[in-house]
Amino acid sequence: TCIWLLVLDSGCKSWCELQEARLRLPILAEEQVIMEAVRENECVVLCGETGSGKTTQVPQFLYEAGYASSGGIIGVTEPRRVAAISMSHRVATEMNLPSGVVSYQIRYEGNVTENTKIKFMTDGVLLKEIQKDFLLQKYRVVIIDEAHERSVYTDILIGLLSRIVPLRNKKGLPMKLIIMSATLRVEDFTENKRLFRTPPPVIKVEARQFAVTVHFNKRTPVDNYTGEAFRKICKIHRMLPPGGILVFLTGQAEVHSVCRRLRKAFPYRPHREHTEDLKKAKRAKKKKNMSLPRINLDSYSALPADEGDEDRQAGIDDDYNEGSDLELELGDHPDKEKADPSIPLYVLPLYSLLAPELQAKVFHPPPAGARLCVIATNVAETSLTIPGVKYVVDCGRVKKRFYDRVTGVSSFKVTWISQASANQRAGRAGRTEPGHCYRLYSSAVFGDFSLFSEAEITRRPVDDLVLQMKDLNIEKVVNFPFPTPPSSEALISAEQLLISLGALEEPPRHGRLTCLARLSCPITPLGRAMAAFPVAPRYAKMLALGRQQGCMPYIITIVAAMTVREIFEDYDRPAGSEEENTKMAGKKARSVQMRRLWAGQGQSVQLGDLMVLLGAVGACEFAGCTHQFCEENGLRYKAMLEIRRLRGQLTNAVNAVCSDAGVYVDNQMAPPTESQVLCLRQIVLAGLGDHIARRVQAEELLDPKWRNGYKTPLLDDPVFIHPSSALHKTLPEFVVYQEIMETTKMYMRGVCAVQAEWIPKLLPQYCHFSAPEESPAPWFCPLSGRVKCHQQSTFYRVSWKLPAIEMDYPEGLEHYKLFAKFFLEGQVTFMSYSRCLLSSPSTMLKTWAKLQPRTEALLTALVSENVNNRTSLEAAWKKDERCKLVLCSRVTFIILHNISVSCFKKKNKEKKK
């Protein structure tokens, strides 16, 4: 983050320069129109592409117009942390105000003061603030920036603010909402009657972007778009004038393989080495030219450099490429891809998981004489802006995560992008001068793209959002004014999960449940506590249970590590060179070894991948969480820093929810003891109850594809423990998993072994219990004062037989009869009445007991006062001390309490009436 900021801010050299740049922004001409619209409307939608300056200028207009005087402040939300920070710096500089006045707030940090007038923050921060103060009384204006990106939080914020703004106006504390979008796709906001009854005005602002000429391919490669990208880059580099090239591909592996090919084709060596190479290459070229037939790439430069007619070129392209393509795809034939060091290309990979110091390279100018070429994934579309890009090569695809709504299985698929996305990518070529965008697909294919990408909220589970909303006392989540609502299946399964976790009250079982009733469950106190933890509900449940046996610090660490993605460095990606290959092999071996070490021994092995996480974080923190430690042990430094900050935040949250928890972040944390590991596994099971899998049984093993497979309640096909898992060879009978990812097979990730007998105990909501066992017979537990029994159960849907376990006797008349028996035997009060009894206590259980008025009288009394355990008996007694000893008919049981008395009293009263 810091590196990016330095780079982002390096553009702001002097205030004068800034002011000059500022004056050129087209939005300045629109100030009056905008401010008038804001004055006259509660909500205004502002459309302006990147480069219009809306993010930096609109807050200043509002400030000048007095919206931040008299106490109120101007809030601006951004979908990314870097944007919140850099925008606050930028605006502070432009306005010549200190950071205490123009400030930012992100998840872990901020510089907000009492004097803050303009506050930039991430969208999640404002959502959390609504939890504390629903009316957001601090704010006079809220600006939702980048609303077109449709992140889940901006969508929810817009829904909430559509209600908050009128409420504020009614209260006489007027507030304004400004929604800013880079595209004109705003109908979801403006034409949505549930959101705004009167559509808010839409103001369009021109952008100061340079023209980008778009070139389509004549043909659209079906599979080999990386090969096509490679050829296109080569061509651009050979033929077109200077200017950076930005290439959009879909994943790390593609990025690295194209990088490798380009580096081979246009080797770049820094400094002297390079000039040496150049000379050598020139000599070699001369020789080769004499011995080899001239099918040369150089012939291309005969074409006009500004050639834009792709269709015409494509013909030549195809002829030429068909031959060479084969060679290129046959892999590493060093001789076939002829190196041309005379025109060096400075090739850099760029993707989100790349180490920040390597990412930062793209922001620096390329070495003299070399052209910059960045091979990127989607990060370059919105998150990072690379300076000096004149050419964009767009493969037209994106890798997206998909969730199966029924089974919850995740997978990654490469799909076509939307037209909006393609235009956004093209726009990256026109930041500093006119540019060109080469689309590796035909205009017809482009025409078939959807206009816009789907809103994120429709593409992912919403359990966390539903919990947040319930915590805001929005019970009927279906009625929430979503700009685009999630599917009802998604809402129902979210509600179901939250009920199972105990975060929502279970709806009454009797009668047919309407869809609405199932979606209107109120939040429980546990749910409130869970909503206070900024993690997924399953993990929040673990935190809520974490206090036993001193497990809280461990649970916090495990939850933090599970929340942060990819804590281990990936050494399986294609290497850039042979030496890098051997280097990576060595690192990988070390990483595998360390993971085995962190998995521990004895009990802790059963905690599986979660123990590996715990061990890794523990070891890393013990070593001071240094870059070097991470590097040497295969950990992603950025991930470890995020875990460290998240541990801090979760620790604070736990202490806030439970003031006597007294947890603190200990970077010298000792490994958990054997009994703590047992406890941790049970806590994890309680949180991941719907993520259980059972090893396929020998008798079920009919199909060889089930070998080493696991069965889950929701899937017909087997799932497997991922080969990188600590439990891959152990294959425990029962496991819980973090997620199922479908690749070549369905793999469970984040696996932890659990014991069968814990399941009915900790997850009764998922079990069907059979009648209490007859042997051993039900008994009275003197410690808890309750009637206990053994009960067998099966796991829901799959009917796995679970071992019989000790349970509270199930509700019903039988429970009262048993309690009466134990009571008469003197087990409940430790006093024996047997010598005063006419019948044996076991009479209570006889089928003919009803025929005896005395047994019936006792039973009725117990039932009417709900007494079937010691606690409720004592409570009933307390109600009326005088009647502790009562002889209930002369020759029957002695009944020692007011249960029967109050019962008789009631009856007498009724008789009198």
Place this chain on the structure above:
DNA sequence: GAGCACTGC
């Protein structure tokens, strides 16, 4: 015995 885009609390 493997192959994961991108974010926010």
